[in-house]
Amino acid sequence: MNNAIAGFSKLTKEEKINWIANEYFANPADAVATIKQYWNSDPKLQQLHDEFIENTISNFYLPMGIAPNFLINGKYYSVPMVIEESSVVAAAAKSAKYWSTRGGFKATVLNTEKIGQVHFLFKGDTAKLTSFFDTIKTNLIASTESITKNMQKRGGGITSLELRNKTTELENYFQLHATFETKDSMGANFINSCLEQLAKTLKEEAENYAGFNNSEKDITVVMSILSNYVPNCIVRAEVSCKVEELAEKKIENPQEFAEKLVQAVRIAEIELFRAVTHNKGIMNGVDAVVLATGNDFRAVEAGVHAYASRNGQYSSLSHAKIENGVFTFWMEIPLALGTVGGLTSLHPLVKMALEILGKPSAPELMQVVAVAGLAQNFAALRSLTTTGIQEGHMKMHINNILNQFQTTAEERKIIKSHFENTSISHASVVEFIEKLRK
Ligand code: MEV
Numbered sequence: 220m221n222n223a224i225a226g227f228s229k230l231t232k233e234e235k236i237n238w239i240a241n242e243y244f245a246n247p248a249d250a251v252a253t254i255k256q257y258w259n260s261d262p263k264l265q266q267l268h269d270e271f272i273e274n275t276i277s278n279f280y281l282p283m284g285i286a287p288n289f290l291i292n293g294k295y296y297s298v299p300m301v302i303e304e305s306s307v308v309a310a311a312a313k314s315a316k317y318w319s320t321r322g323g324f325k326a327t328v329l330n331t332e333k334i335g336q337v338h339f340l341f342k343g344d345t346a347k348l349t350s351f352f353d354t355i356k357t358n359l360i361a362s363t364e365s366i367t368k369n370m371q372k373r374g375g376g377i378t379s380l381e382l383r384n385k386t387t388e389l390e391n392y393f394q395l396h397a398t399f400e401t402k403d404s405m406g407a408n409f410i411n412s413c414l415e416q417l418a419k420t421l422k423e424e425a426e427n428y429a430g431f432n433n434s435e436k437d438i439t440v441v442m443s444i445l446s447n448y449v450p451n452c453i454v455r456a457e458v459s460c461k462v463e464e465l466a467e468k469k470i471e472n473p474q475e476f477a478e479k480l481v482q483a484v485r486i487a488e489i490e491l492f493r494a495v496t497h498n499k500g501i502m503n504g505v506d507a508v509v510l511a512t513g514n515d516f517r518a519v520e521a522g523v524h525a526y527a528s529r530n531g532q533y534s535s536l537s538h539a540k541i542e543n544g545v546f547t548f549w550m551e552i553p554l555a556l557g558t559v560g561g562l563t564s565l566h567p568l569v570k571m572a573l574e575i576l577g578k579p580s581a582p583e584l585m586q587v588v589a590v591a592g593l594a595q596n597f598a599a600l601r602s603l604t605t606t607g608i609q610e611g612h613m614k615m616h617i618n619n620i621l622n623q624f625q626t627t628a629e630e631r632k633i634i635k636s637h638f639e640n641t642s643i644s645h646a647s648v649v650e651f652i653e654k655l656r657k
Contacts, residue, residue, distance in 0.1 A: 228274055236276050267565065283511060283568060285575070286311035290323030291590050298591055299572035300507035305615035307503045310598035311591060317467070321460040324593065326586035332378065332451035333555055335410040337395040337418045337443045343435035345384060348393065351431065352382040355424040359395070362420040363413045370409055375400040377413060395421065398451075403581040405514060405557030407445055414443035447518045448525045449553040454582075456589035457549035458597070465546060469605060477546045479604040480539055484548075487535035497596070498527055498536050501550065504595030508588045512576070513562030513569030518555060526553045537596050550593055554585045613643035620648045630655060 221242055227235065236254055240247035254277045259265040269275040281301050286308050289296040298315070300308050318324060341348050360377055367376045376399070383394040395417055399410050418440040425431060425438045465473035487497035502520060509516045527536050537550035558581050562569050573579065576587060602608045617638060621631055634651060641647070 232269065232276065235274060239276065284308035286315055288312065288319050289315040289590060290319040291326055291586060293323065296587055297575055298508055298587060299511040299575050301510040302503065302507035304503060305619060306612050307507055307595065309615055310611065311504055311594050314594035314598040318458050318594070321458070321464055324456055324458055324590040326454060326456045326590050328582040328585050329453040329455055329551065330451045331400060331582060333399040333401055333406050333410060333445065333449055335397050335399060335414045335445040337414055337421060338441045339393055339421065340391040340439040340441060341393050341435065342391050343432065347430055347435060349382060351425065351428050356380060358424060359417050359420050363416045366409070366412045366416060370401065373402045375402040403558045404560040405555055410445040411443065414445070418443040447521045449522050449555045450526055450529060452553050452555050453551050454554055454585040454589040455549060455551045456586070456593040457547065458593065459545060459547040462541060462544050462546050476604070477541050480600050481541055483600050483604050484535055484537060484539040491533055494533055494535050498524070500599040501536055501592040501596045504591035505588055508591045509556070511572040512584060513566050514556050522553045522555060537593060548593070548597060550589065552589055552592065554588055556581050556584050556588065558584050617643055617648060620645060624652050626652065
């Protein structure tokens with residue numbers, strides 16, 4: 220039985236580590252050594268990482284890889300990816316190279332609107348609330364001036380503010396529904412600060428509004444927060460070529476390949492169980508770049524999956540068609556990303572990732588991320604409809620098995636050459652290692 224602890228956050232880092240090591244490990248000294256093994260040798264850099272979050276004890280490594288040869292709107296990118304799944308970077312790189320000889324990826328940002336809401340309760344005459352809102356709207360926006368000043372200089376700010384009546388869904392429930400342009404920042408802090416100011420002004424103005432009776436003056440602000448649903452912050456990514464140009468070594472019959480791929484997409488469009496996995500494959504690419512560039516992958520995930528259900532049924536994010544002998548594969552996804560603020564100038568590897576991408580604007584990063592998602596989806600569908608997914612997966616996963624068995628360089632050579640032309644499964648690799656060692 221482990222014990223609870225009071226005041227953990229007030230302990231020093233050393234004390235926290237000792238408590239964890241003594242509480243959860245038979246050999247505390249080993250645990251402490253493992254935790255410290257992943258510290259940065261430069262104490263200043265370690266402090267930087269420590270301060271990203273609360274109660275830091277160590278750094279959690281994930282591999283950072285590069286998928287080169289992404290031709291997007293006529294420009295080549297090497298795309299940094301941070302992910303633990305063994306086959307993702309290889310698949311991205313393979314798709315990138317494949318499409319680079321077929322016109323590359325086209326990507327377009329359709330819009331960049333962010334949303335935030337003040338959720339409040341108003342008990343009284345709705346018509347009076349509407350005219351109150353019309354009267355104070357300019358004051359509401361003006362009250363955010365000190366927060367929006369800098370953003371406005373960069374061409375951003377609050378772009379609209381509406382009163383929304385939600386009382387048919389929930390008694391007394393109204394919203395201030397605001398839209399924002401946050402330029403190259405993801406804008407979460409900016410939006411939330413604006414919303415909290417709007418809420419404060421709303422309440423103050425209501426208290427002083429002569430047209431309200433006492434209960435109407437007493438607006439209850441429930442919360443003020445941005446929305447991670449951004450259906451008007453959309454980027455489109457696309458590839459397209461003549462069907463016969465799809466041919467390559469492993470695609471001998473391009474017409475059959477294209478038809479099967481279109482069919483696979485149609486299945487994901489109408490079948491929930493498949494749609495979720497299909498979209499997960501897209502998010503393998505999306506999240507890896509989102510993480511590498513220091514963006515909020517939970518926000519992106521939440522927004523993307525909500526968007527996938529926007530028509531009432533969760534469905535494929537990507538689409539494919541063959542028309543007049545031309546194969547087209549595309550998707551539109553919402554992506555609220557930033558290339559300034561947040562971790563972007565703090566995390567040394569995030570800074571590097573953005574440099575590798577040529578210091579993109581947020582819209583340019585949206586394009587790269589969407590393309591990474593589409594490339595990943597293409598790679599998955601290509602494998603699924605031809606060789607099956609396990610061939611590629613196991614080829615990459617074999618390294619994990621070899622590490623698990625702490626194989627020597629010599630053993631690795633023998634094992635890898637054996638499995639070059641033999642089907643790989645966890646069991647077959649383990650069996651081979653065991654035989655080899657006998
Ligand atoms: C695995 O991480 C992702 C796939 O399952 C995606 C898909 O099935 O389309 C291969």
